[in-house]
Amino acid sequence: MSTVPGRFEQVYGEHVVGIYRFVYARVGNRPDAEDLTAQVFVRAVEQLDTTRERGQIAAWLYRVAQNAIADYWRAFYRLPVVGVDHVAPGWEPADDGVPRDTVPDERASVRVQTLLGGLPDRYRRVLELRFLQRLSVAETAQAMGISNGNAKVLQYRALRKAALIGDGADG
Amino acid sequence: MADDRDPGAERFERYLEALLAGGRPSPEDVASGDEAEMARLAAEIAGAVSREDTNPDPAFIEQLRLRMRAADAGLEAVQVPPPLRQRMPIPGRSRRWRLSRRQLLQGGIGAAAGLAAGLVGVSLAPRSSEQVPTLGGDADLVTGDGFWQEVTRLSDLPVGAAARFSTVAFEGFVVNDGGEVRALSSVCTHMGCTLQYRPEWQDLRCPCHEASFDFSGKLANGRRTWRENPYRGDARAYPIQLPDLVRPRVKVEDGVILVWTAQA
Numbered sequence: 392m393s394t395v396p397g398r399f400e401q402v403y404g405e406h407v408v409g410i411y412r413f414v415y416a417r418v419g420n421r422p423d424a425e426d427l428t429a430q431v432f433v434r435a436v437e438q439l440d441t442t443r444e445r446g447q448i449a450a451w452l453y454r455v456a457q458n459a460i461a462d463y464w465r466a467f468y469r470l471p472v473v474g475v476d477h478v479a480p481g482w483e484p485a486d487d488g489v490p491r492d493t494v495p496d497e498r499a500s501v502r503v504q505t506l507l508g509g510l511p512d513r514y515r516r517v518l519e520l521r522f523l524q525r526l527s528v529a530e531t532a533q534a535m536g537i538s539n540g541n542a543k544v545l546q547y548r549a550l551r552k553a554a555l556i557g558d559g560a561d562g
Numbered sequence: 563m564a565d566d567r568d569p570g571a572e573r574f575e576r577y578l579e580a581l582l583a584g585g586r587p588s589p590e591d592v593a594s595g596d597e598a599e600m601a602r603l604a605a606e607i608a609g610a611v612s613r614e615d616t617n618p619d620p621a622f623i624e625q626l627r628l629r630m631r632a633a634d635a636g637l638e639a640v641q642v643p644p645p646l647r648q649r650m651p652i653p654g655r656s657r658r659w660r661l662s663r664r665q666l667l668q669g670g671i672g673a674a675a676g677l678a679a680g681l682v683g684v685s686l687a688p689r690s691s692e693q694v695p696t697l698g699g700d701a702d703l704v705t706g707d708g709f710w711q712e713v714t715r716l717s718d719l720p721v722g723a724a725a726r727f728s729t730v731a732f733e734g735f736v737v738n739d740g741g742e743v744r745a746l747s748s749v750c751t752h753m754g755c756t757l758q759y760r761p762e763w764q765d766l767r768c769p770c771h772e773a774s775f776d777f778s779g780k781l782a783n784g785r786r787t788w789r790e791n792p793y794r795g796d797a798r799a800y801p802i803q804l805p806d807l808v809r810p811r812v813k814v815e816d817g818v819i820l821v822w823t824a825q826a
Binding site: 399400403404407408411412415416417418419420421422423424425426428429432433436437464466467468469500502503506518521522523525528540543544546547548550551553554 | 568570571572574575578580581582584585586587589592595596598599600601602603604605606607608609610611615616617618619622623626627629630631633634753770771772802
């Protein structure tokens with residue numbers, strides 16, 4: 392699709408790390424982040440007009456990434472996957488072309504800290520042990536002096552509670 | 563709390579285990595919209611905690627860059643034979659093949675890698691040998707000019723074994739599937755990574771995203787087959803369905819395994 396040789400590779404080099412991080416912050420694991428990143432650029436090499444200005448290119452790439460992420464989660468919600476061509480509602484990029492949370496690292500960790508801070512002590516504790524310290528269920532259970540089964544249930548309820556709070560915070 | 567166990571917690575834990583181990587979590591472990599919301603939150607928390615995974619793997623970036631470069635290059639000028647299944651010689655021309663962008667993305671890099679691997683330590687079989695029945699393989703995969711290339715001896719390929727080979731056009735494995743010899747591409751049909759033979763599972767495994775192909779060239783740990791027959795090598799299904807591996811023709815002659823390869 393490029394009209395200038397090497398132009399697409401330049402676009403790739405400028406954006407691939409940003410797109411990966413953007414995706415990673417939303418799927419939380421490397422294999423899926425790599426898959427979705429590849430999906431974005433496979434579509435870009437076929438369809439992106441690389442003669443457009445930088446901001447428009449970034450907007451296009453992040454839009455495709457958002458759609459790919461939306462599709463990824465649709466599978467979890469048991470909703471039909473609609474393909475990266477669609478425009479996901481409510482995911483409009485900001486005026487400068489790049490979504491406001493393109494650099495999610497700080498923003499997301501602040502949001503996560505806020506979420507954890509709003510939870511009852513035991514809920515916060517179980518999530519900190521599992522997610523921040525990456526302890527196993529057994530180690531978490533031991534640290535909290537409860538059974539493995541109870542640790543799983545506690546963690547489940549903590550996430551459910553946090554999901555409810557998150558909903559409220561987002562409006 | 564022991565008395566009001568949450569039945570969803572046990573299953574949902576499988577999603578979390580995969581996520582926190584840095585693996586690929588499965589939607590199968592998430593039962594409802596509420597749990598999807600929790601899964602999404604868990605992914606966001608996991609993604610916000612600074613770890614090695616937060617930054618992309620340089621090998622991944624480089625591999626994808628090469629794919630993109632090849633896809634973006636002037637494809638009509640590509641003179642590397644594409645994967646055998648997709649090859650269509652242009653009549654009356656020099657040996658050039660036309661490739662669509664998508665075909666190149668799907669397999670071109672592997673073919674190029676096969677070409678680069680070249681002819682090392684192999685001998686060529688006589689060009690016009692009599693017709694010997696082929697074992698396995700897809701007899702009509704490759705037409706046009708080519709020759710039989712020796713890859714290994716049958717005695718070196720016991721039942722359940724696989725051996726790597728390279729030809730000018732192709733890189734693959736010959737496998738002994740319960741006495742039937744077959745040749746399979748070693749290029750994963752997902753992103754073009756090179757498959758590894760795992761003797762303990764008798765499969766060809768992709769190091770990039772853990773797809774496993776059986777000795778017939780089909781995805782062995784895919785979700786579609788998982789319900790009837792969970793794959794013994796993995797705890798959960800590979801999430802995407804992938805096309806079969808390309809299978810060139812193969813035959814055994816005087817105890818020698820030969821693979822049909824196109825002329826470069």
